[in-house]
Each structure stands twice: as C-alpha cells, then as structure tokens.
Amino acid sequence: MYFNIRYFLLSVILFLTEAYIATYVHDAFIRPFFGDLLVVILIYCAVKAFINMPVVKVTLLVLAFAYSIELSQYFHIVQTLGLEHSKIATTIIGSYFSFIDILMYTAGAVAIIATEKTAQKLKRHETVTEQQA
Template sequence: MWVFRKKYAVITIILLLVEIAIALFHFHPIVRGFLGDVLVVILLYTFLRTFLLISPVKIALGALLFAFTIEFVQILNPVEFFEIHSKILQTVIGSSFDPWDLVAYSIGFVFILLLEKIRCDVNKAKSN
C-alpha cells in the first residue's frame, strides 16, 4: 500500500514551487484565481501518488473531494471563526466560497484523468 515514487515526488515539488510563486507574485487574476486552483488538485494528486499504491482514479477522486470539502468549509468562514492570523493558513484554507473554484478543481481532475489515460496508452504501446 505504501511506496515512494521519485517521479511523482519531483512533480509535486515543482508544482508546489509554482503554487508558491503564484501566491507570492502578482500574476494576472486568472492565473492567481483560477489556474492556481486547477493546479492545486494536480498537486494533491501527485503528492498522494508519491506514497500511495492505490488506483490513480481513486487518488484523483480523493484529491478532488478534499478540494471540494475545503471550498465548502469556506462557507462557514473558518478564518474569521477561528481568528486565524497566519497569511499562509489563510491562503491554504481560503477566505470565501467561490463556485468557480469548484469548476477549476474539476478541470484539474479531468486533466489528471486525461494524463493517466495517455500514460496507460503509452505503456500499453511500449509493451506490444
């Protein structure tokens, strides 16, 4: 059940650095507000794939459900409720519910599925 996949670890680190850059630098609102959310599901997925020997679809669904859960929790405004002052935690938790974030997470999920399908097709072609 547990494994270490170096390839996914490297991708996770690269995506984390991209997400940090998006958070720190003033990119176009579409990059910061939408592309970052697309990438966060992919980041979660690659992180989980680094360590878990579970079906890629299940891991992708888990990443999507986690992102959706965090988004819906934002309706309750946990940053204000728990008086969170850390800018890092505020960024991770988010401060307001946005249905467009759900769209972005879903796009990230579909992108993962497409990449996994391509990866499987390439592996099949190599084995034939």
C-alpha cells in the same frame, strides 16, 4: 513502504510553482483560476508519491478534499478559527467561497485522469512495440 520518485518530483515542482503564483502573481486569471486547477494536481502527485492506489480513486479523494476546503470557506472557517489575520492561513485555506473554484478543481481532476489514461496507453503501446521487435 512505497515511494514513487516521479510523482514526488512532480509534486515538488508543482508546489514551487504554486508558491511562486501565490507570492508573485496578482492577476485576474493565473492566480485565481490556474492556481486552483494546479493545486488539485499537486495534491494528487503528493499522494501518489507515497501511496500506490488507482488513479481514479486517488483523484476522487483529492477532489473530495478540495471540495471540503471550499465548503469550509463557505462557512468562514478561517474567521471561526480566529485566523483571519494570518496570511499563511488565508492563502492555504482561502477566505471566500467561489463556485468557479469548484469548477477549476474539477477541471484539474479531469486533467489528471486524461493525462494518466494517455500515459497508460502510451506505455502499453511501447510494451507492444518492444515485444514485436
């Protein structure tokens, strides 16, 4: 069994942040754009907390999942399932397709890969520095 406390704690923090944004932030930027970027990072961290897979592979799987949710919005899945009156369903699944959301999910994936690559470089640098000491 695999468990990574760092990713787990990050996913909890990101979930709480997303819940706060969904509940209290009703603006034209943070909720519609930054929230979409963060949700990809949240799902990535949640997966990495329990599954030890390469960064790019997990990122692409999460991105495909996010795209599929957005595509389901294009086909009005909330209405098809009869959940249009459920605030929880419309908040989690969403109720309308937006190409901007796809861009924000992609930006989240790019942020993940850039952050992970930077962290790997720093870790390698620390290891080299410790070996030289």
